[in-house]
Each structure stands twice: as C-alpha cells, then as structure tokens.
Amino acid sequence: MNKWDRQRLVGLLVVAAALLGWIGCGGETLDLGTVTGTVTLDGEPLEGAEVVFQPEAGRPSYGETDSQGRYRLMFASQQPGAQIGSHRVMISTFDVVLDEDDQATEIPERLPPRYHRESELREEVAPGENVIHFDLQSE
Numbered sequence: 314m315n316k317w318d319r320q321r322l323v324g325l326l327v328v329a330a331a332l333l334g335w336i337g338c339g340g341e342t343l344d345l346g347t348v349t350g351t352v353t354l355d356g357e358p359l360e361g362a363e364v365v366f367q368p369e370a371g372r373p374s375y376g377e378t379d380s381q382g383r384y385r386l387m388f389a390s391q392q393p394g395a396q397i398g399s400h401r402v403m404i405s406t407f408d409v410v411l412d413e414d415d416q417a418t419e420i421p422e423r424l425p426p427r428y429h430r431e432s433e434l435r436e437e438v439a440p441g442e443n444v445i446h447f448d449l450q451s452e
Contacts (some may be wrong), residue, residue: 327393345394346438348374350445354405354423358382359406359449362424366400366436373417395438404435404447 348366352359365383367373374395376384388394407429408423427433428449436445 317432319382328421329367336431343371344397344440345388345392346397346443347393348376348395348438348443348445349448350384350443351382352378352384352447352449353382355450356448359423361408362391362404362406362421363408364447365403365405366438367403368396368398368400368438373398395443397438397440399440401432401437402436403429403445404434404449423451424449435447 336398347395354360355447358381359378359384360380362378362382362384364378364386365373366386372388374386374388377387378384385393386395388396400403404424405428406420406424408420410420411417422429432449
C-alpha cells in the first residue's frame, strides 16, 4: 500500500467513523476548529510527518506535513478541523510503502518516542482558526 492509498484508507475510515458517530448521536454535529501550523525538527521543516490530534473524548483528526513542514488537520475526508477541546498530539515519521512489485519498505521513525507513542504533546483547540506550531528536538 503506497502513501496515497494509505491516506485514502485513513480518510475512508474517518468518514465511516463520522457516519457511525453521526447516526449514534441522533444526527448531532460536533463543534470543530480549523487547525494549521508547521512542524520543525531541530529548526528544519519536517516533511512527510503524520500529525494526529486525539481529543479526550471522540475521534482524532489527521494531517501530513509538506516539504515546508506545514500541515492542515482533517476531521473527515472533506471536512477540515478538529474537535473543540484538549488533545493529545502525536507526530510520527514512520511509514511503510509498497513498490510496484508489492515489496514493503519501512521508513524508520526519526522522532523520539516522546512525540508519538509516549507523546508529551498537549494542545487546546478553540472555535475558529487555530495556528499551532511544533518545534521538535531530536535526542
């Protein structure tokens, strides 16, 4: 599965979760804030990192950094934003890509665990536009 297929799958899963949540909540909508920003590692833009905002209750929003380290969170495939409130933030560079022959290649994690599986990052999402930058340091 290449990077784009993985993003499409994540998007479909997010949409499916949104539909199930919407049905389960009697059609109520959630309040979202838009979230954009940059991620740097040791002062340099961090390209190709997955940024996940996980609220205390609810489902996460995802984004991926571009060549300038910029990201934009998506709540669903066509809906930008993240739930209003407190979030645990996880940022990871690990990936698995498949070549034309379906051979998997792992792209190793470049960040310390304190930014992903043992994340110490916490952020508050407010209504409206949120610009949140992350200046990460390697160990």
